[in-house]
Amino acid sequence: AGMMGKNHARVLSSLEGVDFVAVVDELGDPHGVRGQATLLTSLDDLSSMNVDFAVVATPTSSHEEVATWLFGSGIHALIEKPVSAGASSARKILESSEKSSRLGAVGHIERFNPAIRELKNRLIDGEIGDVFQIATRRQGSFPSRIGDVGVTKDLATHDIDLTMWISGSDYAHVFAQSAHKSGREHEDMISVSGRLANGVIVNHVVNWLSPMKERVVVVTGDKGTFVADTLTGDLTLHENGAFGVDWESFATFRGVTEGNVTRFAFAKKEPLRSELEGFRDAIVLGGTDYVSLAEGVRVVEVADAILTSSVSGMVQFL
Numbered sequence: 001a002g003m004m005g006k007n008h009a010r011v012l013s014s015l016e017g018v019d020f021v022a023v024v025d026e027l028g029d030p031h032g033v034r035g036q037a038t039l040l041t042s043l044d045d046l047s048s049m050n051v052d053f054a055v056v057a058t059p060t061s062s063h064e065e066v067a068t069w070l071f072g073s074g075i076h077a078l079i080e081k082p083v084s085a086g087a088s089s090a091r092k093i094l095e096s097s098e099k100s101s102r103l104g105a106v107g108h109i110e111r112f113n114p115a116i117r118e119l120k121n122r123l124i125d126g127e128i129g130d131v132f133q134i135a136t137r138r139q140g141s142f143p144s145r146i147g148d149v150g151v152t153k154d155l156a157t158h159d160i161d162l163t164m165w166i167s168g169s170d171y172a173h174v175f176a177q178s179a180h181k182s183g184r185e186h187e188d189m190i191s192v193s194g195r196l197a198n199g200v201i202v203n204h205v206v207n208w209l210s211p212m213k214e215r216v217v218v219v220t221g222d223k224g225t226f227v228a229d230t231l232t233g234d235l236t237l238h239e240n241g242a243f244g245v246d247w248e249s250f251a252t253f254r255g256v257t258e259g260n261v262t263r264f265a266f267a268k269k270e271p272l273r274s275e276l277e278g279f280r281d282a283i284v285l286g287g288t289d290y291v292s293l294a295e296g297v298r299v300v301e302v303a304d305a306i307l308t309s310s311v312s313g314m315v316q317f318l
Helices: 002-012 043-049 060-072 087-099 114-124 151-167 271-285 293-312
Strands: 022-024 038-040 053-056 076-080 104-107 131-139 171-179 189-196 201-207 214-221 224-229 234-240 258-263
Touching (some): 022 043, 038 043, 060 076, 060 087, 104 293, 114 151, 114 214, 114 224, 131 151, 151 189, 151 201, 151 214, 171 293, 189 293
Parallel strands (some): 131 201
Antiparallel strands (some): 171 189, 214 224, 234 258
16 A cells, blocks of 8 residues: 555544545555554455445556445545546546445645645635635655656646635636656656646646655735745745835836735644545545545546657647
8 A cells, every 4th residue: 555555544543433444455564554453465355344434545547446446345535646547438437436426535745745735725705805825835755656657747737736726717728748757757856837727827837857856826906916835835925016116217117016924833734644634535424625536537637648748849729
């Protein structure tokens, strides 16, 4: 189940109202995730366990097989992101969930980051007025986990999801350029520009070739700019200044002036805990605080369009 599975196991085993009963891993338990749980080596062994829900933290290429088995067995499933490696496979997972009337969610964990939550609430409250632009930067060194997808599916999918969530809008079109610099099969660097259906301009800079770790979302509106740092969970507001500029050299400039800069204080709960609590509450109480399979499918469709654009050199309309 890998490192992500290990983190899920840690939170699940201490989650109120949840009994962490089993781990399924055909390799045994190389990461030591099981704790008090029963270790199973095949999905079929899970049938007799009377399980309500499962977390799928297997390689992306196996998500369709595992998720459809779970739904078909009457088990709700939270599937790590991306929901699947391609859009058609992702849609099959969604269909399987609908057919079995089981709840499916996708582990787009950045949506549960406290800085992103705070950002979304303040955008809804109109604190920076009309939003013009959303720019994200997600850079760092190559992840030690061995990915069966490139940087677009592995990392940019975070930014695609949270951009649609905080804006409340879908993508209209994307244009992308990618590079293969580390000799791997998949792209390790991508630069995306696009526009949302509501007219907001978007940019995503994503790579795993940088020694500088950065996870930043910058949202610019007519009253100011929010900067959310999901590494630290901080949210900062740069307000447009309300005072006039009388210094001579600026006399011809008609743009904004710098105003107050505020870094907000708010509760910083672990995103993974928030995500798993949200899914638990969705199953038990019918709550809505989770990333739906339909949303997860859309993220993969946008990621596919980004990859198509990067190969063809053409804008892709969604």
